Amino acid sequence: MAKVGVILSGCGVYDGSEIHEAVISLLALNRAGADVVSMAPNMEQTVINHLTGEPAEGASRNVLEESARIVRGEIQDIAKVDTTDLDALFIPGGFGAAKNLCDFAFKGPDCDVHPEVARVIKEVVTAKKPLAAVCIAPALVAKVLGDNKLAPQVTIGTDKDTAEALTSMGATHMSCPVREFVIDEKNKIITSPAYMLAGNISEAAEGIEKTVAALLKMID
Known part of the structure:
Protein backbone atom coordinates (compact mmCIF):
# COMPACT_ATOMS: atom_id res chain seq x y z
CA MET A 1 0.00 0.00 0.00
CA ALA A 2 1.41 3.38 -1.03
CA LYS A 3 1.87 5.87 1.79
CA VAL A 4 1.11 9.42 0.63
CA GLY A 5 1.76 12.52 2.70
CA SER A 25 -7.83 14.57 -2.93
CA LEU A 26 -8.26 12.52 0.23
CA LEU A 27 -11.20 10.63 -1.27
CA ALA A 28 -9.33 9.86 -4.49
CA LEU A 29 -6.32 8.62 -2.54
CA ASN A 30 -8.49 6.45 -0.31
CA ARG A 31 -10.40 4.96 -3.23
CA ALA A 32 -7.08 4.06 -4.85
CA GLY A 33 -6.02 2.21 -1.71
CA ALA A 34 -3.37 4.67 -0.55
CA ASP A 35 -2.48 5.13 3.11
CA VAL A 36 -2.68 8.87 3.82
CA VAL A 37 -0.40 10.66 6.28
CA SER A 38 -1.90 14.10 6.86
CA MET A 39 0.33 16.84 8.22
CA ALA A 40 0.37 20.60 8.84
CA PRO A 41 2.63 23.14 10.52
CA ASN A 42 1.92 23.90 14.17
CA MET A 43 1.64 27.68 13.87
CA GLU A 44 -0.79 30.54 14.36
CA GLN A 45 -2.67 32.02 11.43
CA THR A 46 -4.72 35.10 10.68
CA VAL A 47 -8.44 34.42 10.24
CA ILE A 48 -10.71 35.49 7.40
CA ASN A 49 -14.48 35.76 7.79
CA HIS A 50 -15.70 33.47 5.01
CA LEU A 51 -19.03 35.30 4.79
CA THR A 52 -17.50 38.71 4.11
CA GLY A 53 -14.00 37.86 2.89
CA GLU A 54 -12.62 40.36 5.39
CA PRO A 55 -10.15 39.71 8.24
CA ALA A 56 -11.82 38.62 11.47
CA GLU A 57 -10.62 41.27 13.88
CA GLY A 58 -8.87 39.89 16.95
CA ALA A 59 -9.29 36.27 15.87
CA SER A 60 -6.41 33.82 15.80
CA ARG A 61 -6.34 30.10 15.04
CA ASN A 62 -3.78 27.34 14.81
CA VAL A 63 -3.05 25.83 11.40
CA LEU A 64 -2.53 22.30 12.73
CA GLU A 65 -5.73 22.42 14.79
CA GLU A 66 -7.75 23.85 11.91
CA SER A 67 -6.37 21.26 9.48
CA ALA A 68 -7.42 18.53 11.92
CA ARG A 69 -11.04 19.48 11.22
CA ILE A 70 -10.73 18.19 7.65
CA VAL A 71 -9.21 14.81 8.54
CA ARG A 72 -11.23 14.03 11.68
CA GLY A 73 -8.23 14.61 13.92
CA GLU A 74 -5.90 12.18 12.13
CA ILE A 75 -2.98 14.52 11.54
CA GLN A 76 0.65 15.09 12.52
CA ASP A 77 2.77 18.15 13.20
CA ILE A 78 4.83 18.39 10.02
CA ALA A 79 7.98 18.91 12.11
CA LYS A 80 7.64 15.31 13.32
CA VAL A 81 7.15 13.73 9.89
CA ASP A 82 9.90 11.39 8.64
CA THR A 83 9.80 11.53 4.85
CA THR A 84 11.58 8.19 4.55
CA ASP A 85 8.22 6.71 5.55
CA LEU A 86 6.47 8.34 2.57
CA ASP A 87 6.14 7.14 -1.01
CA ALA A 88 4.71 10.41 -2.39
CA LEU A 89 3.45 13.86 -1.39
CA PHE A 90 0.28 15.79 -2.24
CA ILE A 91 -0.45 19.48 -1.54
CA PRO A 92 -3.99 20.87 -1.98
CA GLY A 93 -4.49 24.57 -2.63
CA GLY A 94 -6.41 27.32 -0.91
CA PHE A 95 -5.00 30.63 0.32
CA GLY A 96 -3.45 28.81 3.27
CA ALA A 97 -0.88 27.34 0.90
CA ALA A 98 0.13 30.90 -0.01
CA LYS A 99 -0.35 32.47 3.44
CA ASN A 100 0.60 29.78 5.96
CA LEU A 101 2.85 27.26 4.18
CA CYS A 102 4.61 30.25 2.64
CA ASP A 103 3.85 33.96 2.26
CA PHE A 104 3.54 34.10 -1.52
CA ALA A 105 0.16 35.83 -1.13
CA PHE A 106 1.92 38.80 0.49
CA LYS A 107 5.42 38.84 -1.01
CA GLY A 108 5.04 37.14 -4.38
CA PRO A 109 8.35 35.78 -5.76
CA ASP A 110 10.21 37.16 -2.72
CA CYS A 111 8.26 34.87 -0.41
CA ASP A 112 9.63 32.68 2.34
CA VAL A 113 8.55 29.08 2.90
CA HIS A 114 7.83 27.58 6.30
CA PRO A 115 11.09 25.71 7.06
CA GLU A 116 9.46 22.36 7.85
CA VAL A 117 7.31 22.54 4.72
CA ALA A 118 10.42 23.29 2.67
CA ARG A 119 12.22 20.39 4.34
CA VAL A 120 9.51 17.88 3.49
CA ILE A 121 9.25 19.03 -0.13
CA LYS A 122 13.02 18.99 -0.66
CA GLU A 123 13.47 15.59 0.96
CA VAL A 124 10.70 14.01 -1.10
CA VAL A 125 11.97 15.43 -4.40
CA THR A 126 15.63 14.68 -3.59
CA ALA A 127 14.64 11.07 -2.89
CA LYS A 128 13.05 10.90 -6.38
CA LYS A 129 9.61 10.36 -4.94
CA PRO A 130 6.62 11.91 -6.78
CA LEU A 131 4.95 15.10 -5.62
CA ALA A 132 1.62 16.60 -6.70
CA ALA A 133 0.24 20.08 -6.04
CA VAL A 134 -2.96 21.78 -7.18
CA CYS A 135 -4.45 25.26 -7.38
CA ILE A 136 -1.98 27.85 -5.95
CA ALA A 137 0.18 25.21 -4.19
CA PRO A 138 2.49 24.90 -7.24
CA ALA A 139 3.77 28.40 -6.34
CA LEU A 140 5.07 26.94 -3.10
CA VAL A 141 6.74 24.10 -4.99
CA ALA A 142 8.23 26.54 -7.49
CA LYS A 143 9.82 28.57 -4.69
CA VAL A 144 11.35 25.58 -2.89
CA LEU A 145 12.64 23.82 -5.99
CA GLY A 146 13.52 26.97 -7.90
CA ASP A 147 15.77 27.99 -5.02
CA ASN A 148 17.46 24.60 -5.40
CA LYS A 149 17.98 25.09 -9.15
CA LEU A 150 15.71 22.18 -10.14
CA ALA A 151 13.67 24.27 -12.60
CA PRO A 152 10.34 22.48 -12.06
CA GLN A 153 7.65 22.48 -14.73
CA VAL A 154 4.34 23.39 -13.10
CA THR A 155 0.93 24.92 -13.81
CA ILE A 156 -1.49 27.19 -12.01
CA GLY A 157 -3.75 27.26 -15.08
CA THR A 158 -3.59 30.33 -17.30
CA ASP A 159 -3.25 33.39 -15.03
CA LYS A 160 -0.52 35.51 -16.64
CA ASP A 161 0.67 37.42 -13.56
CA THR A 162 0.93 34.34 -11.35
CA ALA A 163 2.63 32.40 -14.13
CA GLU A 164 5.23 35.18 -14.46
CA ALA A 165 5.81 35.07 -10.68
CA LEU A 166 6.46 31.33 -10.86
CA THR A 167 8.85 31.83 -13.75
CA SER A 168 10.78 34.45 -11.79
CA MET A 169 11.22 31.89 -8.99
CA GLY A 170 12.98 29.48 -11.34
CA ALA A 171 10.06 27.36 -12.53
CA THR A 172 8.76 26.81 -16.04
CA HIS A 173 5.04 27.51 -16.22
CA MET A 174 2.87 25.39 -18.53
CA SER A 175 -0.66 26.59 -19.34
CA CYS A 176 -3.23 23.91 -18.57
CA PRO A 177 -7.05 23.57 -18.70
CA VAL A 178 -8.89 22.89 -15.45
CA ARG A 179 -9.72 19.26 -16.18
CA GLU A 180 -6.13 18.27 -17.03
CA PHE A 181 -2.70 18.23 -15.41
CA VAL A 182 0.98 18.81 -16.20
CA ILE A 183 3.73 16.29 -15.53
CA ASP A 184 7.37 17.22 -14.96
CA GLU A 185 8.91 13.83 -15.70
CA LYS A 186 12.41 14.85 -14.65
CA ASN A 187 11.43 16.01 -11.16
CA LYS A 188 8.41 13.67 -10.84
CA ILE A 189 5.99 16.53 -10.20
CA ILE A 190 2.31 16.63 -11.20
CA THR A 191 0.26 19.85 -11.02
CA SER A 192 -3.30 20.87 -11.93
CA PRO A 193 -5.20 24.20 -11.80
CA ALA A 194 -8.21 23.12 -9.68
CA TYR A 195 -9.92 26.26 -8.34
CA MET A 196 -7.45 28.57 -10.02
CA LEU A 197 -9.74 27.92 -13.01
CA ALA A 198 -12.63 25.75 -11.84
CA GLY A 199 -16.10 27.20 -12.00
CA ASN A 200 -17.60 24.41 -9.91
CA ILE A 201 -16.64 21.42 -7.80
CA SER A 202 -16.97 18.86 -10.59
CA GLU A 203 -14.46 20.71 -12.77
CA ALA A 204 -12.00 20.85 -9.89
CA ALA A 205 -12.62 17.19 -9.07
CA GLU A 206 -11.86 15.91 -12.57
CA GLY A 207 -8.41 17.50 -12.68
CA ILE A 208 -7.60 16.52 -9.10
CA GLU A 209 -8.66 12.91 -9.57
CA LYS A 210 -6.50 12.65 -12.69
CA THR A 211 -3.61 14.20 -10.76
CA VAL A 212 -3.96 11.66 -7.94
CA ALA A 213 -4.04 8.80 -10.44
CA ALA A 214 -0.87 10.11 -12.14
CA LEU A 215 0.83 10.55 -8.77
CA LEU A 216 0.18 6.97 -7.68
CA LYS A 217 1.22 5.61 -11.08
CA MET A 218 4.56 7.40 -10.73
CA ILE A 219 5.45 5.67 -7.44
CA ASP A 220 8.28 3.19 -8.00
Whole structure:
Protein backbone atom coordinates (compact mmCIF):
# COMPACT_ATOMS: atom_id res chain seq x y z
CA MET A 1 0.00 0.00 0.00
CA ALA A 2 1.41 3.38 -1.03
CA LYS A 3 1.87 5.87 1.79
CA VAL A 4 1.11 9.42 0.63
CA GLY A 5 1.76 12.52 2.70
CA VAL A 6 -0.82 15.31 2.40
CA ILE A 7 0.19 18.79 3.56
CA LEU A 8 -2.76 20.84 4.81
CA SER A 9 -2.70 24.55 5.60
CA GLY A 10 -5.77 25.18 7.72
CA CYS A 11 -9.48 24.90 6.99
CA GLY A 12 -11.19 27.23 4.53
CA VAL A 13 -10.37 28.67 1.13
CA TYR A 14 -9.51 32.21 2.25
CA ASP A 15 -7.13 31.37 5.11
CA GLY A 16 -6.41 27.63 4.91
CA SER A 17 -6.76 24.57 2.70
CA GLU A 18 -9.49 24.77 0.06
CA ILE A 19 -11.88 22.22 1.57
CA HIS A 20 -13.26 20.85 -1.71
CA GLU A 21 -9.74 20.30 -3.02
CA ALA A 22 -8.57 18.67 0.20
CA VAL A 23 -11.55 16.32 0.49
CA ILE A 24 -11.54 15.36 -3.20
CA SER A 25 -7.83 14.57 -2.93
CA LEU A 26 -8.26 12.52 0.23
CA LEU A 27 -11.20 10.63 -1.27
CA ALA A 28 -9.33 9.86 -4.49
CA LEU A 29 -6.32 8.62 -2.54
CA ASN A 30 -8.49 6.45 -0.31
CA ARG A 31 -10.40 4.96 -3.23
CA ALA A 32 -7.08 4.06 -4.85
CA GLY A 33 -6.02 2.21 -1.71
CA ALA A 34 -3.37 4.67 -0.55
CA ASP A 35 -2.48 5.13 3.11
CA VAL A 36 -2.68 8.87 3.82
CA VAL A 37 -0.40 10.66 6.28
CA SER A 38 -1.90 14.10 6.86
CA MET A 39 0.33 16.84 8.22
CA ALA A 40 0.37 20.60 8.84
CA PRO A 41 2.63 23.14 10.52
CA ASN A 42 1.92 23.90 14.17
CA MET A 43 1.64 27.68 13.87
CA GLU A 44 -0.79 30.54 14.36
CA GLN A 45 -2.67 32.02 11.43
CA THR A 46 -4.72 35.10 10.68
CA VAL A 47 -8.44 34.42 10.24
CA ILE A 48 -10.71 35.49 7.40
CA ASN A 49 -14.48 35.76 7.79
CA HIS A 50 -15.70 33.47 5.01
CA LEU A 51 -19.03 35.30 4.79
CA THR A 52 -17.50 38.71 4.11
CA GLY A 53 -14.00 37.86 2.89
CA GLU A 54 -12.62 40.36 5.39
CA PRO A 55 -10.15 39.71 8.24
CA ALA A 56 -11.82 38.62 11.47
CA GLU A 57 -10.62 41.27 13.88
CA GLY A 58 -8.87 39.89 16.95
CA ALA A 59 -9.29 36.27 15.87
CA SER A 60 -6.41 33.82 15.80
CA ARG A 61 -6.34 30.10 15.04
CA ASN A 62 -3.78 27.34 14.81
CA VAL A 63 -3.05 25.83 11.40
CA LEU A 64 -2.53 22.30 12.73
CA GLU A 65 -5.73 22.42 14.79
CA GLU A 66 -7.75 23.85 11.91
CA SER A 67 -6.37 21.26 9.48
CA ALA A 68 -7.42 18.53 11.92
CA ARG A 69 -11.04 19.48 11.22
CA ILE A 70 -10.73 18.19 7.65
CA VAL A 71 -9.21 14.81 8.54
CA ARG A 72 -11.23 14.03 11.68
CA GLY A 73 -8.23 14.61 13.92
CA GLU A 74 -5.90 12.18 12.13
CA ILE A 75 -2.98 14.52 11.54
CA GLN A 76 0.65 15.09 12.52
CA ASP A 77 2.77 18.15 13.20
CA ILE A 78 4.83 18.39 10.02
CA ALA A 79 7.98 18.91 12.11
CA LYS A 80 7.64 15.31 13.32
CA VAL A 81 7.15 13.73 9.89
CA ASP A 82 9.90 11.39 8.64
CA THR A 83 9.80 11.53 4.85
CA THR A 84 11.58 8.19 4.55
CA ASP A 85 8.22 6.71 5.55
CA LEU A 86 6.47 8.34 2.57
CA ASP A 87 6.14 7.14 -1.01
CA ALA A 88 4.71 10.41 -2.39
CA LEU A 89 3.45 13.86 -1.39
CA PHE A 90 0.28 15.79 -2.24
CA ILE A 91 -0.45 19.48 -1.54
CA PRO A 92 -3.99 20.87 -1.98
CA GLY A 93 -4.49 24.57 -2.63
CA GLY A 94 -6.41 27.32 -0.91
CA PHE A 95 -5.00 30.63 0.32
CA GLY A 96 -3.45 28.81 3.27
CA ALA A 97 -0.88 27.34 0.90
CA ALA A 98 0.13 30.90 -0.01
CA LYS A 99 -0.35 32.47 3.44
CA ASN A 100 0.60 29.78 5.96
CA LEU A 101 2.85 27.26 4.18
CA CYS A 102 4.61 30.25 2.64
CA ASP A 103 3.85 33.96 2.26
CA PHE A 104 3.54 34.10 -1.52
CA ALA A 105 0.16 35.83 -1.13
CA PHE A 106 1.92 38.80 0.49
CA LYS A 107 5.42 38.84 -1.01
CA GLY A 108 5.04 37.14 -4.38
CA PRO A 109 8.35 35.78 -5.76
CA ASP A 110 10.21 37.16 -2.72
CA CYS A 111 8.26 34.87 -0.41
CA ASP A 112 9.63 32.68 2.34
CA VAL A 113 8.55 29.08 2.90
CA HIS A 114 7.83 27.58 6.30
CA PRO A 115 11.09 25.71 7.06
CA GLU A 116 9.46 22.36 7.85
CA VAL A 117 7.31 22.54 4.72
CA ALA A 118 10.42 23.29 2.67
CA ARG A 119 12.22 20.39 4.34
CA VAL A 120 9.51 17.88 3.49
CA ILE A 121 9.25 19.03 -0.13
CA LYS A 122 13.02 18.99 -0.66
CA GLU A 123 13.47 15.59 0.96
CA VAL A 124 10.70 14.01 -1.10
CA VAL A 125 11.97 15.43 -4.40
CA THR A 126 15.63 14.68 -3.59
CA ALA A 127 14.64 11.07 -2.89
CA LYS A 128 13.05 10.90 -6.38
CA LYS A 129 9.61 10.36 -4.94
CA PRO A 130 6.62 11.91 -6.78
CA LEU A 131 4.95 15.10 -5.62
CA ALA A 132 1.62 16.60 -6.70
CA ALA A 133 0.24 20.08 -6.04
CA VAL A 134 -2.96 21.78 -7.18
CA CYS A 135 -4.45 25.26 -7.38
CA ILE A 136 -1.98 27.85 -5.95
CA ALA A 137 0.18 25.21 -4.19
CA PRO A 138 2.49 24.90 -7.24
CA ALA A 139 3.77 28.40 -6.34
CA LEU A 140 5.07 26.94 -3.10
CA VAL A 141 6.74 24.10 -4.99
CA ALA A 142 8.23 26.54 -7.49
CA LYS A 143 9.82 28.57 -4.69
CA VAL A 144 11.35 25.58 -2.89
CA LEU A 145 12.64 23.82 -5.99
CA GLY A 146 13.52 26.97 -7.90
CA ASP A 147 15.77 27.99 -5.02
CA ASN A 148 17.46 24.60 -5.40
CA LYS A 149 17.98 25.09 -9.15
CA LEU A 150 15.71 22.18 -10.14
CA ALA A 151 13.67 24.27 -12.60
CA PRO A 152 10.34 22.48 -12.06
CA GLN A 153 7.65 22.48 -14.73
CA VAL A 154 4.34 23.39 -13.10
CA THR A 155 0.93 24.92 -13.81
CA ILE A 156 -1.49 27.19 -12.01
CA GLY A 157 -3.75 27.26 -15.08
CA THR A 158 -3.59 30.33 -17.30
CA ASP A 159 -3.25 33.39 -15.03
CA LYS A 160 -0.52 35.51 -16.64
CA ASP A 161 0.67 37.42 -13.56
CA THR A 162 0.93 34.34 -11.35
CA ALA A 163 2.63 32.40 -14.13
CA GLU A 164 5.23 35.18 -14.46
CA ALA A 165 5.81 35.07 -10.68
CA LEU A 166 6.46 31.33 -10.86
CA THR A 167 8.85 31.83 -13.75
CA SER A 168 10.78 34.45 -11.79
CA MET A 169 11.22 31.89 -8.99
CA GLY A 170 12.98 29.48 -11.34
CA ALA A 171 10.06 27.36 -12.53
CA THR A 172 8.76 26.81 -16.04
CA HIS A 173 5.04 27.51 -16.22
CA MET A 174 2.87 25.39 -18.53
CA SER A 175 -0.66 26.59 -19.34
CA CYS A 176 -3.23 23.91 -18.57
CA PRO A 177 -7.05 23.57 -18.70
CA VAL A 178 -8.89 22.89 -15.45
CA ARG A 179 -9.72 19.26 -16.18
CA GLU A 180 -6.13 18.27 -17.03
CA PHE A 181 -2.70 18.23 -15.41
CA VAL A 182 0.98 18.81 -16.20
CA ILE A 183 3.73 16.29 -15.53
CA ASP A 184 7.37 17.22 -14.96
CA GLU A 185 8.91 13.83 -15.70
CA LYS A 186 12.41 14.85 -14.65
CA ASN A 187 11.43 16.01 -11.16
CA LYS A 188 8.41 13.67 -10.84
CA ILE A 189 5.99 16.53 -10.20
CA ILE A 190 2.31 16.63 -11.20
CA THR A 191 0.26 19.85 -11.02
CA SER A 192 -3.30 20.87 -11.93
CA PRO A 193 -5.20 24.20 -11.80
CA ALA A 194 -8.21 23.12 -9.68
CA TYR A 195 -9.92 26.26 -8.34
CA MET A 196 -7.45 28.57 -10.02
CA LEU A 197 -9.74 27.92 -13.01
CA ALA A 198 -12.63 25.75 -11.84
CA GLY A 199 -16.10 27.20 -12.00
CA ASN A 200 -17.60 24.41 -9.91
CA ILE A 201 -16.64 21.42 -7.80
CA SER A 202 -16.97 18.86 -10.59
CA GLU A 203 -14.46 20.71 -12.77
CA ALA A 204 -12.00 20.85 -9.89
CA ALA A 205 -12.62 17.19 -9.07
CA GLU A 206 -11.86 15.91 -12.57
CA GLY A 207 -8.41 17.50 -12.68
CA ILE A 208 -7.60 16.52 -9.10
CA GLU A 209 -8.66 12.91 -9.57
CA LYS A 210 -6.50 12.65 -12.69
CA THR A 211 -3.61 14.20 -10.76
CA VAL A 212 -3.96 11.66 -7.94
CA ALA A 213 -4.04 8.80 -10.44
CA ALA A 214 -0.87 10.11 -12.14
CA LEU A 215 0.83 10.55 -8.77
CA LEU A 216 0.18 6.97 -7.68
CA LYS A 217 1.22 5.61 -11.08
CA MET A 218 4.56 7.40 -10.73
CA ILE A 219 5.45 5.67 -7.44
CA ASP A 220 8.28 3.19 -8.00
